[in-house]
Amino acid sequence: MSALLKSELRKLIYLRANWLLLLWSGLFAALGTVAPILVLNSDNGPGRGVFSGTETQEGINAVFANAAGGYLFALILGILIMTNEYRHGTAVGTFLVTPKRSTVLVAKLIAASLAGLVIQLFSFLFAITSGFIALTFFEPHAPVPAELLFKVLRASAISGLVLGIVGVGLGALVKNQIAAVTGAVIWTLIVEGLVVAFVESIGKYLPAGAITGLVDVDFGENDFNFSIENYLTPGPATLVLLGYAALFSLIAMRTTLRRDLD
Amino acid sequence: MSSVKIEFKNLSKRYKDVLAVSNFSAQVQSGRVTGFLGPNGAGKSTALRCLLGLVNPTGGSAAVNGGSYSQLQDPIHKVGAVLDSRGFHPGLTAKQNLKIMASASDINFSRIDEVLELVDLASAANKRTKGFSLGMKQRLSLAIAMLGDPEILILDEPANGLDPLGIVWLREFLQKLAGEGRTILVSSHQLAEMQNTVNDVLIINKGVLVAQGTIKEICKGRSLEEAFLELTLRKSA
Numbered sequence A: 001m002s003a004l005l006k007s008e009l010r011k012l013i014y015l016r017a018n019w020l021l022l023l024w025s026g027l028f029a030a031l032g033t034v035a036p037i038l039v040l041n042s043d044n045g046p047g048r049g050v051f052s053g054t055e056t057q058e059g060i061n062a063v064f065a066n067a068a069g070g071y072l073f074a075l076i077l078g079i080l081i082m083t084n085e086y087r088h089g090t091a092v093g094t095f096l097v098t099p100k101r102s103t104v105l106v107a108k109l110i111a112a113s114l115a116g117l118v119i120q121l122f123s124f125l126f127a128i129t130s131g132f133i134a135l136t137f138f139e140p141h142a143p144v145p146a147e148l149l150f151k152v153l154r155a156s157a158i159s160g161l162v163l164g165i166v167g168v169g170l171g172a173l174v175k176n177q178i179a180a181v182t183g184a185v186i187w188t189l190i191v192e193g194l195v196v197a198f199v200e201s202i203g204k205y206l207p208a209g210a211i212t213g214l215v216d217v218d219f220g221e222n223d224f225n226f227s228i229e230n231y232l233t234p235g236p237a238t239l240v241l242l243g244y245a246a247l248f249s250l251i252a253m254r255t256t257l258r259r260d261l262d
Numbered sequence B: 001m002s003s004v005k006i007e008f009k010n011l012s013k014r015y016k017d018v019l020a021v022s023n024f025s026a027q028v029q030s031g032r033v034t035g036f037l038g039p040n041g042a043g044k045s046t047a048l049r050c051l052l053g054l055v056n057p058t059g060g061s062a063a064v065n066g067g068s069y070s071q072l073q074d075p076i077h078k079v080g081a082v083l084d085s086r087g088f089h090p091g092l093t094a095k096q097n098l099k100i101m102a103s104a105s106d107i108n109f110s111r112i113d114e115v116l117e118l119v120d121l122a123s124a125a126n127k128r129t130k131g132f133s134l135g136m137k138q139r140l141s142l143a144i145a146m147l148g149d150p151e152i153l154i155l156d157e158p159a160n161g162l163d164p165l166g167i168v169w170l171r172e173f174l175q176k177l178a179g180e181g182r183t184i185l186v187s188s189h190q191l192a193e194m195q196n197t198v199n200d201v202l203i204i205n206k207g208v209l210v211a212q213g214t215i216k217e218i219c220k221g222r223s224l225e226e227a228f229l230e231l232t233l234r235k236s237a
């Protein structure tokens, strides 16, 4: 297994597309911290009057919580780790070296959790650094407590680990790279919201709802109009997401992973 | 001392409406080059894919070294394969592709330079494979197959895309490997070339075994091409 894991990590490092994805995750998360700083502090921006500026603690909390926002990239990388094998036909070579396909799946689940973690740690650091730089233009601002950064870091790390795993499970099940990636993104950003609009009670158990529960940091009180209480707390949210990963992987092991390879 | 290294037992594979391989039984002996011949669509690739555990048979079985491929410990140390599909990543270099394979089965990286040398691809080691010609891809596939220094080689049309020089090289390469006591099962359409390369012949047509024997037994004084045409046309008439 350790040899197989090394081989999987090698694939990750060699592919330039993966480094690009890492870069995008950082830029995306940084957009999440920098953009609200600019909006909240502009004199006639839409933020004024509705939300607190960065001179308040609520404003700072809201801005820095977004540093965990690169999680979709961890999910996408997980999907790529699995579906690249089918897209480029390397599955044949991979399964000739390791005929037990479930062993390959497990190695990929582990590799993807590490890769997701790296994505989220990098994008967290990038977003936090960018946020601090942006804040220097808007002195004075409320302090950025270490506890806040720690909470967001924890949310980043766990979401990276877990969503990398979910991505591999989904990729094993769907196999078609474009379908899996666009499906996952559209579901998370659009479809799930529509489903929840009709059946509100199940929302927190659906993937995007669980992700929200996992990455949204609870600061006690906040003046945003959505309430964190509608979502699961990070512990149960993590379990729900791992449950999806296990479900996808188990179904894949009994179906798509067993099929003929051409 | 030759022994049975590969055995197909009543192997069948059905794809929806096509019976690609039908109750196919045959043996391949060690230390010999066995040609696997048949017209387009005869079922050669399908049978080889079943043998390598890539395709699930509908019925029967295919065994290598006495058991199914998926039961082998460290399979690439025992069996090397060249298939008619790309088994490597187009965005990576030849060497990177080999490193991925080697690290998955704990093969020393010094072996990578050896196999690249072996297939005459050392000069393109650091080029991305998406720019490879058909012949270069075929050589890289052979290098991958040789990575684990296997005693059994399963090659699906390895001569495909090779230039005349490459074909001569392949012939000598296969004969040398067989001389070392290895077992080689090789499918091909190039009958004249096969005549000079193989010791034994399996002929399949429409999924069915139509002839099996030494090249002498099959040819009976005719050229392999004549024998092949007669055997495959007679059966399908």
Ligand SMILES: Nc1ncnc2c1ncn2[C@@H]1O[C@H](COP(=O)(O)OP(=O)(O)OP(=O)(O)O)[C@@H](O)[C@H]1O
Pocket: A262, B015, B018, B019, B020, B038, B039, B040, B041, B042, B043, B044, B045, B046, B047
């Ligand atoms: N994945 C597949 N789905 C459906 N039919 C298939 C599939 N693979 C092969 N076939 C069919 O099975 C039959 C045997 O194909 P196969 O590729 O094994 O032949 P072959 O002897 O290798 O031919 P060639 O010499 O052209 O390579 C053909 O009729 C082919 O159309």
Ligand SMILES: [Mg+2]
Pocket: B044, B045, B046, B084, B156
């Ligand atoms: Mg074929």
